[in-house]
Amino acid sequence: MNYLREKIEQQENATLSQFAEPSNRAIRKKNEEILATDHRSAFSIDADRILHSLAYTRYIDKTQVFSLIPNDHITHRVLHVQIVSRISRSIGRFLGLNLDLIEAISLGHDIGHPPFGHDGETFLSKICRSCGIGNFVHSCQGVRFLKDVERKGQGLNLTLQVLDGILCHDGERHQQSLSPRRGKTFDDLEQELQKKSEKPHVDFVPTTLEACLVRMCDTISYIGRDIEDAIRLGLIKRDEIPAECRKRLGDTNGKIVYNLVEDLIQYSQQADSISFSNEVADHLKLLRDFNMDRIYMNPLIKTETAKIENLFSMLFERLVNDVRQGNRKSPIVSSYLEGMAQGYMEATSAEEKVRDFIAGMTDAYFLRLAREMLLPSTLPERFDGIKSWTA
Numbered sequence: 498m499n500y501l502r503e504k505i506e507q508q509e510n511a512t513l514s515q516f517a518e519p520s521n522r523a524i525r526k527k528n529e530e531i532l533a534t535d536h537r538s539a540f541s542i543d544a545d546r547i548l549h550s551l552a553y554t555r556y557i558d559k560t561q562v563f564s565l566i567p568n569d570h571i572t573h574r575v576l577h578v579q580i581v582s583r584i585s586r587s588i589g590r591f592l593g594l595n596l597d598l599i600e601a602i603s604l605g606h607d608i609g610h611p612p613f614g615h616d617g618e619t620f621l622s623k624i625c626r627s628c629g630i631g632n633f634v635h636s637c638q639g640v641r642f643l644k645d646v647e648r649k650g651q652g653l654n655l656t657l658q659v660l661d662g663i664l665c666h667d668g669e670r671h672q673q674s675l676s677p678r679r680g681k682t683f684d685d686l687e688q689e690l691q692k693k694s695e696k697p698h699v700d701f702v703p704t705t706l707e708a709c710l711v712r713m714c715d716t717i718s719y720i721g722r723d724i725e726d727a728i729r730l731g732l733i734k735r736d737e738i739p740a741e742c743r744k745r746l747g748d749t750n751g752k753i754v755y756n757l758v759e760d761l762i763q764y765s766q767q768a769d770s771i772s773f774s775n776e777v778a779d780h781l782k783l784l785r786d787f788n789m790d791r792i793y794m795n796p797l798i799k800t801e802t803a804k805i806e807n808l809f810s811m812l813f814e815r816l817v818n819d820v821r822q823g824n825r826k827s828p829i830v831s832s833y834l835e836g837m838a839q840g841y842m843e844a845t846s847a848e849e850k851v852r853d854f855i856a857g858m859t860d861a862y863f864l865r866l867a868r869e870m871l872l873p874s875t876l877p878e879r880f881d882g883i884k885s886w887t888a
Contacts, residue, residue: 601659601662605639661686720757760774
């Protein structure tokens with residue numbers, strides 16, 4: 498062991514809680530020879546790999562809640578994961594948890610989201626079920642991207658702890674308290690991936706306390722931020738936030754985040770769990786219900802939903818045909834599948850390849866490709882001199 502790695506372990510031994518996941522417990526599917534001069538912990542390496550992945554780059558233009566709205570101040574997916582990372586690491590520092598592990602899970606937790614957010618996930622899942630390849634679940638797809646698709650099908654060989662945190666991040670599920678299920682293996686990860694694909698609503702608990710924290714902070718990061726975006730767009734007014742929530746949690750994103758973080762720190766110290774107080778958990782649930790009714794299901798932001806769903810279906814069908822026919826003019830064949838590892842090509846059906854391709858798209862690329870592949874374009878200039886048949 499080199500002296501830099503020894504120093505990392507000494508620092509962790511001195512600062513980490515007994516409930517934290519030390520870096521020397523990191524497990525990878527494939528063993529790697531660590532450079533003698535590498536100054537990073539195993540989880541820090543994972544955070545770097547995620548940050549520099551192609552999938553992370555595509556966060557920049559993926560819907561968080563609001564699609565097709567030309568407003569530069571509306572939250573996109575890339576900002577959301579950064580906020581999750583910041584909040585999680587702030588709390589993790591107080592609780593003595595592994596900040597590198599927290600950062601890696603936070604940055605990667607939403608990497609499997611398709612274009613157009615949860616609506617896109619619903620559309621793609623419906624198509625996948627009809628093709629017999631199971632449900633589309635963004636947490637499963639995130640693991641798939643990082644484990645099987647990145648680096649042209651070779652994957653990033655991330656640690657079990659990070660992949661498990663991404664699979665189990667389920668920030669849409671309300672919980673007052675969460676404790677880890679320790680001791681998972683890669684076999685457990687594969688089984689949970691399969692079961693989650695079969696039954697998307699099944700709940701799997703993370704194997705580390707750090708992943709439990711990220712899961713709870715996922716909610717903290719979006720609950721008030723979505724309210725601010727909705728107010729900015731005129732969907733709701735600030736005084737419409739339930740009065741009891743305004744009194745206990747606050748009426749701005751800053752106040753809501755502060756009060757939730759304070760409560761989580763207070764009720765999670767000296768315990769192998771991440772917990773809100775009963776009072777705050779109840780108010781948080783009430784606020785989530787308000788957001789669901791007034792924001793996420795608001796018909797004013799669903800006016801283009803049917804059109805987008807139709808584009809998903811038509812584009813999926815067209816791309817599957819291109820894969821089966823080996824159409825070199827199609828971007829999925831000439832760009833995405835070009836140079837893909839043989840293992841990926843042999844183990845993945847045409848429908849699964851298209852699922853992976855579409856899931857990785859940004860909103861803008863999805864719309865651009867749909868226009869190029871599904872709508873007619875003007876004929877080349879060489880036809881300009883031909884007289885119309887009506888002449």
